[in-house]
Amino acid sequence: MSSDIAITNVAKVFPLKDRAFTALQEVSLTVNASEFVAIVGPSGCGKSTLLNIVAGLEQPTSGDVRVGVKAVQGPGPDRGVIFQQFALFPWLTVRKNVEFGLRTAGVPKQERRAKAEHFIELVGLSQFADALPKTLSGGMKQRCAIARAYAVDPQILLMDEPFGALDSLTRVRLQEQLLQTWSRDQRTVMFVTHDVDEAVFLANRVVVMAADPGRIVEIVDVGLPYPRTEDVRLGPEFAALRNRVWSAVHHQKGTPS
Ligand SMILES: Nc1ncnc2c1ncn2[C@@H]1O[C@H](COP(=O)(O)OP(=O)(O)O)[C@@H](O)[C@H]1O
Ligand SMILES: [Mg+2]
Numbered sequence: 001m002s003s004d005i006a007i008t009n010v011a012k013v014f015p016l017k018d019r020a021f022t023a024l025q026e027v028s029l030t031v032n033a034s035e036f037v038a039i040v041g042p043s044g045c046g047k048s049t050l051l052n053i054v055a056g057l058e059q060p061t062s063g064d065v066r067v068g069v070k071a072v073q074g075p076g077p078d079r080g081v082i083f084q085q086f087a088l089f090p091w092l093t094v095r096k097n098v099e100f101g102l103r104t105a106g107v108p109k110q111e112r113r114a115k116a117e118h119f120i121e122l123v124g125l126s127q128f129a130d131a132l133p134k135t136l137s138g139g140m141k142q143r144c145a146i147a148r149a150y151a152v153d154p155q156i157l158l159m160d161e162p163f164g165a166l167d168s169l170t171r172v173r174l175q176e177q178l179l180q181t182w183s184r185d186q187r188t189v190m191f192v193t194h195d196v197d198e199a200v201f202l203a204n205r206v207v208v209m210a211a212d213p214g215r216i217v218e219i220v221d222v223g224l225p226y227p228r229t230e231d232v233r234l235g236p237e238f239a240a241l242r243n244r245v246w247s248a249v250h251h252q253k254g255t256p257s
Helices: 047-055 094-104 109-122 138-152 168-185 196-202 230-234 236-250
Strands: 005-015 020-031 036-040 062-067 079-082 156-160 188-192 205-210 215-221
Touching: 005 047, 020 047, 020 062, 020 215, 036 047, 036 196, 047 062, 047 079, 047 156, 047 188, 079 138, 094 109, 094 138, 109 138, 138 168, 168 196, 196 230, 196 236, 205 236, 215 236, 230 236
Parallel strands: 036 188, 036 205, 079 156, 156 188
Antiparallel strands: 005 020, 005 062, 205 215
């Protein structure tokens, strides 16, 4: 069973030297159980801050976040987080990195091995299972981080520009894989990206944010049916949705585009 996420009147204020900076102002959003929501917006609009608050890595200044029936008070195994720059353990091989979360969850060795194997293969790193992170390219490290998060099988995936550093072919492949695992496992996903195409291709709904103060300005329903294949990107509905999200992002007052 996956859980919904209820974000209610969340504000985040960072104290700066001479003033207070409002990174998020009155953000409210409900992500339904098993829903895939993408969050787009210009750099600095608070996407990462919002995701970190849902992850429990940062506290809101006011407002609250609930996951299922529980108020978020810190990180938890129900929420898997994938960052743009994921810090792998440099002293552990790819396989050991992927097994790490399973180990802390007490999964027995044989099952751990098999699961790690499966997810390493899914992200195309089988040949590098025994390599250390420092010998991998940035994209490979990121694929390792993705395998690690998937392996733990959290109900909720919180992804912060996870494919941003990857080449476009790998990115497309991982987008499709993500949709496949999502359709199968019915996880709730919050996916931050600055790539409008990626947001429309993946999500049930695209949440558009604006900066200074960081806030939600529009929510676009993406009615495209799943499974979504590459053909979807070429259709007129996709183009119309992309244009709509694009204008919401780029026609913001005071935002350089
Ligand atoms: N710890 C912090 N202290 C001060 N300002 C911060 C801190 N973290 C983020 N900010 C500011 O809050 C705003 C939103 O940041 P962030 O959530 O990273 O935006 P995004 O992910 O949309 O690019 C930015 O202006 C950033 O400089
Ligand atoms: Mg960010």
